[in-house]
Amino acid sequence: MRLLKKLKRYGKKKIVAMHMPGHKRKNLTHSSLPYKIDITEIDDFDNLHNAQGILKYCQNKLTKLYQTSQSFYLVNGSTSGVLASIFSVLDYGDKIAIPQNCHKCVFHAIEMLNLQPVFIPISLSQGIISDIKAHDIDNVLNNNPDLKCVLITSPTYDGVISDIVSISKVVHRHNATLIVDEAHGAHLFLDDKSAVNKGADIVINSLHKSLPALTQTAVLHVCHNKIDVDKVKHYISVFNTSSPSYVLMSSIDECVEFLLKKGKKYYEKLQKNLKKFVENTNKLKNIHILQNNGNFFDLDNTKIIIYGGNFTGHQLEKFLINNKIQVEMSNVWYTNCYTSLATSKADLKKLYKALKKLDKIFVYKKTDISLSIPKIKLKMPLCKAQQQNMQDLCLGDAVNKISGQYVWTYPPGIPIIVPGQLITTEIVDYLKYIKKFDIELVGMNNEKIYTIKLDNMEF
16 A cells, blocks of 8 residues: 555544644644644554564565665665764774765765765866776775775766766775765656666666656665675665655655656656757757766756856856746856756746746856866864864965865755865955855855864964
């Protein structure tokens, strides 16, 4: 039986609720919230952290859908899955190889486990972070034979996909574990592009990002039998709430059922509509859609990256909002529009019409996308940096000091500065530049930044 159906059936029963949650399945607020199906771990509804009944059955369906060794529900988003994965394969003080465009939760894991991060080189192509190269990972592993784990993000927030097959071969040749944060690619298995069947050991997906599931729903896939599943289960329970929402879990189950029955059909329809959209936008003079012209290993075309004109991505976002289109994000150089199986032909047509209107207003002028991303240079372990006495300085006075805080752009939550990092002139110039364009920087307070008091020690 599907979880939602079971919840609805139970909600109709006249049973006195002498258990949590406090609303007792009664709509005291007279709202449209789903009180009737919001329960806790009561009789016959299983326990996510020791699934033996219906939740085990649901997770088995998930495993079947993605064709993994074993897949698990997450109700605290992909963040909880990334944290559980890292804690499952690494011990305190171990080394981990990451590109610096990892989500902030990776740095939080590094902080908690006092890990030694080794950074995999990243590069820009057409203004966005390109794919991770297998030979760069090989070099990192050759120089760090004691490194146990490699974690990469694929696809990125902008849809850039790395060559997981080649990367996994390199990682396994060095007897290391490969974790792929595929939060933005839960749909890629429908196109045989998912890391789950490309050699990754653990893969994390956010269902809610690109599939018909409620916000906060995600899944973790164990793809290789060398992974200690019991350890993974333990850390999933550590980083997920002990009171998982049955509303969210029923959303995952409904999503899985939909994908099993209609996923391929809807994905093919989406691809057909996207192809027509790109054909139309290619006729525009001043608006350009990011396409893979050999600059990347692969691209997830469900993310529409829009460039062009003598305007910033932020200005383009405001223009689209005025045309009743809300984008996913924008930055100095481009705007990112997310599509999904729920995106209709009419939705894409409306976006195209808005871009066509804008195309007639602005004249194309190549945008400055040459600005490089400052490299993270740690002078102190993250966990140690968090424990130091701090002073806040104006950004311009922080050069050659050690940061005591995180600064990141949101979305997508990728750090520009982390605790223990040397603040360079390059970083200050980068932050000042992007602040000119109203890009949201989380962590800074009125152009001030916390630095570590080390008797004004400079490096």
